[in-house]
Amino acid sequence: MLKKIEPKDTEIKKLLVYPDKKTTFRVESAEDKKNFSVKLYLQESAKKKYLEEHPHFAAKAMEEIFSTGSFHLGLGLEKDLDADRLAEAFTRVFSRLKNYQEKIQIILPEKLTSIFSVRDIANIAITSAGMQTYSVALLKSPRKADSQSGKDGKESKEPESRLKEVTFVAGNKTEWNHAINNLSPLVPHINGMRQVQALPGNYLTPVVMEKRAREMAAKFGLKISVYGQKELEKMQAGGILAVSQGSEREPRMIVLEYNPAGASSTLALVGKGVTFDTGGISIKPSSDMHEMKYDMSGAALALHAIVAIAEKKLPLKVVASLGMVENMPDGAAFKPGDVYRSYKGLTIEVQNTDAEGRLVLGDLLAYTEKKYKPDYMINFATLTGAIVVALGPYHAGLFSNSDEWKDMIVDAARDTLEPVWPMPMGRLNREELKSDIADYNNISGSRYGGSSSAAAFLSLFVEKTTRWAHLDIAGIGFMKKGFNVYPKGGTGYGIRLVTRLAEIISAKGKK
Numbered sequence: 001m002l003k004k005i006e007p008k009d010t011e012i013k014k015l016l017v018y019p020d021k022k023t024t025f026r027v028e029s030a031e032d033k034k035n036f037s038v039k040l041y042l043q044e045s046a047k048k049k050y051l052e053e054h055p056h057f058a059a060k061a062m063e064e065i066f067s068t069g070s071f072h073l074g075l076g077l078e079k080d081l082d083a084d085r086l087a088e089a090f091t092r093v094f095s096r097l098k099n100y101q102e103k104i105q106i107i108l109p110e111k112l113t114s115i116f117s118v119r120d121i122a123n124i125a126i127t128s129a130g131m132q133t134y135s136v137a138l139l140k141s142p143r144k145a146d147s148q149s150g151k152d153g154k155e156s157k158e159p160e161s162r163l164k165e166v167t168f169v170a171g172n173k174t175e176w177n178h179a180i181n182n183l184s185p186l187v188p189h190i191n192g193m194r195q196v197q198a199l200p201g202n203y204l205t206p207v208v209m210e211k212r213a214r215e216m217a218a219k220f221g222l223k224i225s226v227y228g229q230k231e232l233e234k235m236q237a238g239g240i241l242a243v244s245q246g247s248e249r250e251p252r253m254i255v256l257e258y259n260p261a262g263a264s265s266t267l268a269l270v271g272k273g274v275t276f277d278t279g280g281i282s283i284k285p286s287s288d289m290h291e292m293k294y295d296m297s298g299a300a301l302a303l304h305a306i307v308a309i310a311e312k313k314l315p316l317k318v319v320a321s322l323g324m325v326e327n328m329p330d331g332a333a334f335k336p337g338d339v340y341r342s343y344k345g346l347t348i349e350v351q352n353t354d355a356e357g358r359l360v361l362g363d364l365l366a367y368t369e370k371k372y373k374p375d376y377m378i379n380f381a382t383l384t385g386a387i388v389v390a391l392g393p394y395h396a397g398l399f400s401n402s403d404e405w406k407d408m409i410v411d412a413a414r415d416t417l418e419p420v421w422p423m424p425m426g427r428l429n430r431e432e433l434k435s436d437i438a439d440y441n442n443i444s445g446s447r448y449g450g451s452s453s454a455a456a457f458l459s460l461f462v463e464k465t466t467r468w469a470h471l472d473i474a475g476i477g478f479m480k481k482g483f484n485v486y487p488k489g490g491t492g493y494g495i496r497l498v499t500r501l502a503e504i505i506s507a508k509g510k511k
């Protein structure tokens, strides 16, 4: 019965065509009067007149004026201008113009490069252009072509972005070109991540994620290994299997490898891929449960980040391990109080079936560490609501067993403007997890520090000698309302951060 209402493979294939690079970016030292121009202004004295024909325009933050051949936008006062506001401005520019202009030139206030580095300005501009010109309204019905597109009478859904070329009018061309070359290749991968994030649980299943990963592997020359129900049983991946047993859909553990000649270090990326999380028998409240289609964001990040790194041909080995399962309540589902034996051999009492991501990640971390002996390992997961309570939605929570590795991640976050915030975790958190009947519980049973006890649980599956970190992206991975360059919905968070981390490790060489 169920199979009959499943989306067709051909439809899914169409939906998952990899986003391409729609917009190119250039830098020029002088304005081209023929081109449509966007001008950004810092607000100065109250008396200053910016535009002759619009004397009231005062360049207040987000104050905008359209005039013939140009769009003017205020950035507000310098003292209030931070990266979030600059990103809001670029997001405004691209959302206003993407459907109307093929080419735009952006004229920045001269002073901007004394407030931000060229790299930061380019990063914000390119990423927001990339986000704004790719729509994730993937399942809207086709409608008749309108003036926006389909000159040949083809049908189209959303009007597609027409923006083909963005020119920055700025000095210091070398620095700009470096930033453009470094950052613009990431756009399709950020949007690729947003694409799989956007698809609902009946479209993006563990098996569909396998297809996506196989396609990526073929396209970017990666090795891929896929483990289904039988293989997982054979390897005794009890955590993944316990979560999956209430679902009609089989689980998948997917491992991709990028292994360039001469690589001296190995970086492992591990992603939680719960394609839908009802909470299982410890079922979630129904309000906002639809958002649990995003519970695979960690796996989406790991997959699209390894592809981004491979495309850049960075000289390090990278492994991406994705744990794809669906967490459903069912006659066969695992129950509170059940005990399972994890891949690593630890016995776990499941006191809450909604704390399932850590069971999946425990197996993935132990397997990845044992098989690949990575120099650096990081996992990504929309793991706990508690991280949003602790940090709000604007930062990922960062936990690590290594100060060196933690500092590298903080540096990469600063370089890419992808926010992380270090959080504590240690022996006392682990001790709270002791079970009366098994080795450990999957929750602490305390109301406090839920993100730290989740991180402590993960640490049980990693040897002390491996540099390991856990990034809890439950807040920033998907959002009700966007901020900075991040749109509403799946944010594509982390692609820039992880690619930068790979650059930092490559530059360090073997340690």
Ligand SMILES: [Zn+2]
Pocket: 277, 279, 353, 354, 355, 356, 357
């Ligand atoms: Zn859950």
